Amino acid sequence: MTDTFEIRDLHVSVEDKPILKGVNLVVPKGQVHALMGPNGSGKSTLANTILGHPKYTVTRGDIRMKGESILEWDTDERARRGLFLAFQYPCEVPGVRVSNFLRMACNARAGRELDVMEFYEKLEEKMKKLDMDERWVKRYLNEGFSGGEKKRNEILQMLMLEPEFAVMDETDSGLDIDALKIVAHGVNELRGPNIGILIITHYERILRYIQPDAVHILVDGRIVKSGDADLATHLEQHGYDWITKEVVA
């Protein structure tokens, strides 16, 4: 059980305000878990904390990858060691071409200067998978991208970087039906024994394309219920009300 991604009793504050209040979660490699929960429950906080965003302070608990605590690692080191976050709101970096950025990122992840031809071949392959044309990578990073394009661009990065553990924060929001299918297809190809994935979502729809091994529900900074894929279906029909009641009861 060492090849897992583990979150233990995680407490996180933002500007001294406690947001996560003891999250426990284990995602073994090879599995896909879904994380659902009402707005403001702390899902993105968890995602950002996993990558070490400086605004989020871990006040208690631990995050472990393959048995090793990652809390001391800087964000860039976490990424080089195989963590990935597909952002809910990817930010724009004017003047930086997607291709240059991806090459820097891939070199960093590989720990060496990759052969340029090799890199571009791989890039072309992944872009084809995501139904992107070659003009895409000449654009400036997320600048002027539509909401859906930004999301797709996140998945392109994920496919290029081949993480060991990835968090997808509401990648499905803002994608049209065709784009969602394309993205799901890309993720499914990446899926396998060497990667663990945590999908944060509000909708069961994406989970129809990417079947999760488990579904967790986060309410007010705690995981209050876990179950199989049926839990998502149930949520879709009944909302969160019944859970909150169940928890209080």
Next chain:
Amino acid sequence: MSTPVTELLRSHYKEGFHDDLPIVRAVPKGLKHEVVDYISDVKGEPDWMREFRHRSLDLFLKQGLPDWLPGLRDEIDYNEITYYVSPVEKPQRRWEDVPEEIRRTYDKLGIAKEEQKLLGGLGAQIDSEMAYHNIQESLAKRGVVFLSCDEGLKQYPDLFREYFSKAIPPEDNKFAALNSAFWSGGSFVYIPKGVKCDIPLSVYFRINAEQFGQFERTLIIVDEDAFCHYVEGCSAPIYTTNSLHAAVVEIFVKNRARCRYTTIQNWSTDVYNLVTKRAMLYERAVMEWVDGNLGSKRTVKYPSCYFLGEGGHGEVLSLASADRGMWQDAGAKMVFMAPNCTGRINSKSISGRTGRASYRGLVQVRPEATNCRVQVNCDALILDEQSRSDTYPVMEIKGDLATVEHEASVSNVSEEQLFYLMSRGIKKEDAVSMIVNGFIEPIVKELPMEFAVEINRLINLQMEGSVG
């Protein structure tokens, strides 16, 4: 003397070395009329020039600094500066004839190699004089003149006198007066009618002496329908004292001619860089200033376009990076004196590690200049809280039907951008570099490849170690 700070700077500024060069000629330090006479004697100048120099020195001593220019009042002790130093006898036309020590200096700067990259001509000034100045045979045959300014005066006395100081008289400003008194070196360029000199003429300015004033003077005449691209670069050692570089550059772009003047200013943080650059545009002339300021202690420089003839077009692309110990006071000036002219100013500045960048711009549309159009864009990127950026645009619009657009922005390297890039494995300093390079990309992509590469190299060097 080395201090920890100079050591630190040296590690990022590879041009910061100095060489012990034998001095061929020098004057005692200080502002003196005898120095003016000495320079005039050494150069064997006509009387009118000697008188011009003396008059200019008087003007300098009388003239105050303009009110809008902050600082500088008591910073420079003009009597501690040496106004003429030459480690060379005269400019050579063959690189082999340049004294070996000086060739070694230029080797270290990678200058000799430059010429092999097919420049139309190359000049190399060290302290007060040109050590080397030569032009490709094919261009010389087409009548292109590319000489040191001193040689220009000797060989083309009438042409020289017709234009010299006509764009920038010594009365213009205090530093123009100082240059006019002590000028030495710089280039004299004449492109005959219709000749397109499409390979760049390039000059490199090196200061080696300490507490020294370099007063390069450049005069460029691009005759009707001709084209010229002139490129200058520069550097200086790191001492703990200050030097002065007060250049005057005058350009005349005649009817339908075009001139592009590119500067990559990389002085050490010992150098006060107080430069006046002005182009006179005749009918439908095109002038492009590409002004990259990446070094110096203080730069005061606003490349200007004066539209004398109808239908001219002027551009200033200004790029300033103010690192620790620097204040880049850069910008542009456009003065419209004829109808139907267009201008564009595009300025980007970066300030980091206590550096300071100011954009100062003047757009003046005189009453007779109807139907002119000008677009000003200035963006500043501030890397940290210790650094500073200011914008001082002045617009005086008197001409009818003028279209003036002005856009300005100030941004920071945001935590979110850094987090985003770092979350992909990119190290913090590389992430900052990326953001900075992205910020200047719109200007850099308009530059020829080799300058773009050089500017990116210098910026990346500055970014190294600029984040904690």
